[in-house]
Amino acid sequence: MLDDHLIGVLSNMGMISFIALSAYLVLVVGEISFGQQAFFAVSAYASGIASAMWGWPFLGAVLWGAAVAGLAGLLLAIPTLRIRGLYFAIATLAFAEMVRLALEIFTYQVEQDGELVGPNGSEGFRDIRYIYEADISAGEFLLVILALLAATLAIILWIERTRLGAILRMVGEDPVLARLQGVNVNLAKIATVAAAGLVAGIGGALYAHLNTYVEPKIFNVMLGVHGLAYGLIGGLGTAFGPLLGVALDIGVLESTRAFSGYRMIVFGGLVAVLLIVRPRGLLDEAAVYRVRRFLLRKDAGD
């Protein structure tokens, strides 16, 4: 049906989409994070530990990983509450590097069938074998990824239509004005950063189980920078924006090898050009608004 290459590309796009959505959520409340890879990492480890060492079922391990990542988000959100802009961005970067370096020394192994299993510092964490033991094929796992992504996307899109969504956009556009309209800006930010951690965590848990092996250096800053850039390219007007960014980068630039070795140059150039001509991405608020008006008009015409 689908060949292995295509399944691999789609799986990658799906997992990366979680980081993109995570960075997008933070962007919606007006902050830039270079550190969402930290939550991806935390959950990759936490879920791997749950399924490979504690014998948890897969879905339980994913939820556990996401919950731990959400908690890590809370841990980041509270001390960074009072800093904004550039300072917040640097703090997230520092946080992610701290997490990565902590994983370099994190060792927690138990003996299973005469072999040591578990994270072993910079050696990484091998044998997260749940999906192979349960005999889940790559194609089936792709469906799992897409189902979780669709559910996450649906929840975010729903929230964007509600008053909560409006509150988050208020905070993102003008936090002072939001406060002067009675919004508890601090609470909105803390909740969003924690939720963003959780979303990245789902992706991290999937990643660990698909690859059966994770090591700290995977979760370097470039992962977070890509996640951030997807929202900036694709657009900040709707949660479809970051997914469009993922599709453009991985779906077109990487997988078709159209620019082969020049991919990163093209990608970086694309980010630079878009930041100048369309600072809020392709699907920015104005574009979303035009599409919505077009759809409404069509409804009315029927």
Next chain:
Amino acid sequence: MLAIDGLTVRFGGLTALEDVSLHAADGEVLGLIGPNGSGKTTLINALTGVYPATGRVCFRGEDLLGLPPERIVRLGLVRTFQNLRVFRRMTVLENVLAAQNGMTGMRFADLIGGRRRDGRRRERAHELVEQVGLGSDADRLAGTLPLASQRRLELARALVRDPALLLLDEPSGGMTPAETREMTGLIARLACPGRTVIVVEHKMALITGLCTRLAVLNFGRLIAEGAPAEVLRRPAVVEAYLGTETPVDA
């Protein structure tokens, strides 16, 4: 209604407001005038919790000083901005709806419920958008509106909360004379029993047409207070505010 007692605002060594005592009665339109830099906007910022201040501000029995902005606005004290502040990436209607988001008594279900849940809110927002004359622009992005319309939007947004005290910071700033007249008419209809309006302005036509009482600030101090015609004739006010000896003809 509102009683300000010994309000002082300092930024480092600069005293922006010094020992200002002022009151506003229920239903009146109080004009706040003074030269540039005399502390009018600072007074509004102190009242709304944006700047830290000392002294006492009593609003409907509650002490406002020290409360965060979001708490003060929920008590029914709502302002507009001299340097226009709207959510430019939202439509006109969304801006007015947004102003209702921070209200008290909202349950979690209201927060994450769908649009069907807020039919009443939408009706009310539509009403106000119509009332300020933006009916045909309701679905435009606020950032694309001309300045005068953005001021109207600020007014609709303030009114949607049904404030007990409305602070208007130069509501006709940057407007043409015709637009100013329309705005004056709008404001004139706002004050009523249960709603006090304090308006900061420079335009004498607007001030004398609207205000039941005037307060004059100069260099952060209150230098006069009373009926508009009488206050504007006082030498200290003429000297400070107008800088000429010509009496004001409204």
